[in-house]
Amino acid sequence: MELLVSPSSLEEAKLSLSADIVDVKRPAEGSLGANFPWVIRSIKEITGEKPISAAIGDFAPKPGTAALAAYGAACAGADYVKIGLMFSDAEDARQVIRAVVKAIKPEFPEKTVVIAAYSDYERLLTISPFDMAAIAGEEGADISMIDTGLKDGKSTFEFMDEAALTSFTRENKKLGMKTALAGSLVFEDISPLKRIDPDIIGVRGMVCGGDRSCTIQPELVEKALAMVRS
Numbered sequence: 446m447e448l449l450v451s452p453s454s455l456e457e458a459k460l461s462l463s464a465d466i467v468d469v470k471r472p473a474e475g476s477l478g479a480n481f482p483w484v485i486r487s488i489k490e491i492t493g494e495k496p497i498s499a500a501i502g503d504f505a506p507k508p509g510t511a512a513l514a515a516y517g518a519a520c521a522g523a524d525y526v527k528i529g530l531m532f533s534d535a536e537d538a539r540q541v542i543r544a545v546v547k548a549i550k551p552e553f554p555e556k557t558v559v560i561a562a563y564s565d566y567e568r569l570l571t572i573s574p575f576d577m578a579a580i581a582g583e584e585g586a587d588i589s590m591i592d593t594g595l596k597d598g599k600s601t602f603e604f605m606d607e608a609a610l611t612s613f614t615r616e617n618k619k620l621g622m623k624t625a626l627a628g629s630l631v632f633e634d635i636s637p638l639k640r641i642d643p644d645i646i647g648v649r650g651m652v653c654g655g656d657r658s659c660t661i662q663p664e665l666v667e668k669a670l671a672m673v674r675s
């Protein structure tokens with residue numbers, strides 16, 4: 446299980462370099478808020494061989510906009526391109542996922558396409574992670590992810606229990622995809638997460654001291670890494 450940490454700036458990225466994956470986002474623009482291409486590029490320049498991820502947004506069903514954003518993030522240096530599906534319709538999801546895969550894979554076959562749905566989908570009235578994953582698997586995405594769409598401090602575990610998250614992880618394996626789990630995760634969630642055993646866990650609030658609007662604390666990144674790897 447790898448640890449993904451989500452800095453919002455070059456300065457925060459320098460505090461996150463011990464993470465397995467540095468994930469560039471702009472929290473001010475939402476759960477998977479897109480950061481600027483120049484920030485993505487500046488972080489790529491300091492991470493060396495370590496892969497970086499870039500969130501492109503919590504998207505409405507706009508496949509053209511999603512494809513262009515995904516391509517831009519890939520050109521800016523992102524090794525993983527991550528999109529959130531902030532809508533409900535399955536056919537819309539298929540069109541968005543297909544467009545993002547087509548925008549990236551022909552020119553960047555080595556880059557990774559991450560499709561996220563939300564554990565709090567019932568309160569958001571958005572597509573369920575299970576429905577998303579089935580489509581993402583068919584459309585050639587690489588990683589199926591769960592995050593929380595509304596960042597009110599409630600952990601993903603308050604919306605989907607360990608059994609559901611385990612089932613999601615196992616379904617992804619059957620679909621030939623990896624799994625990433627995130628969503629206001631706290632240190633206490635690491636133990637059940639190790640039992641669930643996704644490929645990646647994504648955190649920000651955890652390593653900011655509990656409030657994602659604060660700054661990443663490197664000692665908390667080290668603490669999370671030690672717990673994940675123990």
Ligand SMILES: O=C[C@H](O)COP(=O)(O)O
Pocket residue numbers: 449451468476477592593596627628629630646647648649650651657
């Ligand atoms: O991986 C990305 C997540 O959105 C991390 O942010 P969070 O831990 O504050 O929910």
